[in-house]
Amino acid sequence: MSGGPRTRWSDGTLHFAYTRIEELDAIASMLAKARVCEHVYFGPNTRAETRAFFLPLLEPMRASLACGSLPEVHVFTIRHGPGEDFVGECAVVPVAYAPGNFTIGYQLDEPWWRQGIGTRAGEFLVWYGFARLGAYRLNADCLASNLGSARILERCGFRREGLQRRHYRVRGEYRDQLLFGLLREELRPELEDVGARYGDALRVASRETSATG
Numbered sequence: 001m002s003g004g005p006r007t008r009w010s011d012g013t014l015h016f017a018y019t020r021i022e023e024l025d026a027i028a029s030m031l032a033k034a035r036v037c038e039h040v041y042f043g044p045n046t047r048a049e050t051r052a053f054f055l056p057l058l059e060p061m062r063a064s065l066a067c068g069s070l071p072e073v074h075v076f077t078i079r080h081g082p083g084e085d086f087v088g089e090c091a092v093v094p095v096a097y098a099p100g101n102f103t104i105g106y107q108l109d110e111p112w113w114r115q116g117i118g119t120r121a122g123e124f125l126v127w128y129g130f131a132r133l134g135a136y137r138l139n140a141d142c143l144a145s146n147l148g149s150a151r152i153l154e155r156c157g158f159r160r161e162g163l164q165r166r167h168y169r170v171r172g173e174y175r176d177q178l179l180f181g182l183l184r185e186e187l188r189p190e191l192e193d194v195g196a197r198y199g200d201a202l203r204v205a206s207r208e209t210s211a212t213g
């Protein structure tokens, strides 16, 4: 087995893997849907807009993984079942000038909503941020109208830290934004070994296992 970072996690049903540039069309189809973008600050996106946003993230990610190092930005495609049907994407992104502080996010395509997958994606990202990236803090935000996203964050142990009034002007309307944070020491014990679901023994509390193994 190569010594590079692990790139894929699966419990046999839900699969997370570092996003490949070839998967951008599936992501673009999802982000072109008005319903998917109803409670986010962007979109619906054209294919060109989605590519312009993701390519500067995915190209360095691919280059790092190709030479066996952990990338700075972590974008994962979520797939489901034996056919590995496209479900969505999720990401852990570093906060500028704050090493060890990261922001998480997720987008699922509409057929997959309300089946607990968003929660599992949130749990995966929380585990990934703390266990594999050694984060001391994770951030997340959502439009105040995004009840599903806010609930996922609560379920993952995030604390609501603020509400920014009229933070965005989205499709002609001002929208408030909720801010969430989760400190490493606040992580619920049951989320420390989420990786075990996906055959990854790394635990958040572990001080012994290599962060890139």
Ligand SMILES: CC(C)(COP(=O)(O)OP(=O)(O)OC[C@H]1O[C@@H](n2cnc3c(N)ncnc32)[C@H](O)[C@@H]1OP(=O)(O)O)[C@@H](O)C(=O)NCCC(=O)NCCS
Pocket: 035, 036, 037, 039, 040, 106, 107, 108, 109, 112, 113, 114, 115, 116, 117, 118, 119, 120, 141, 142, 143, 146, 147, 148, 149, 151, 152, 155
């Ligand atoms: C928001 C989103 C991630 C939710 O994912 P999901 O897989 O449907 O969420 P889950 O099934 O894990 O549900 C988590 C909780 O949120 C609730 N929920 C989900 N969608 C909801 C909605 N539209 N309105 C109210 N509650 C909702 C669920 O009932 C569940 O509540 P519970 O814990 O009390 O049972 C998904 O709808 C999505 O990707 N939407 C489009 C893009 C987006 O908004 N991304 C997030 C940007 S911040």
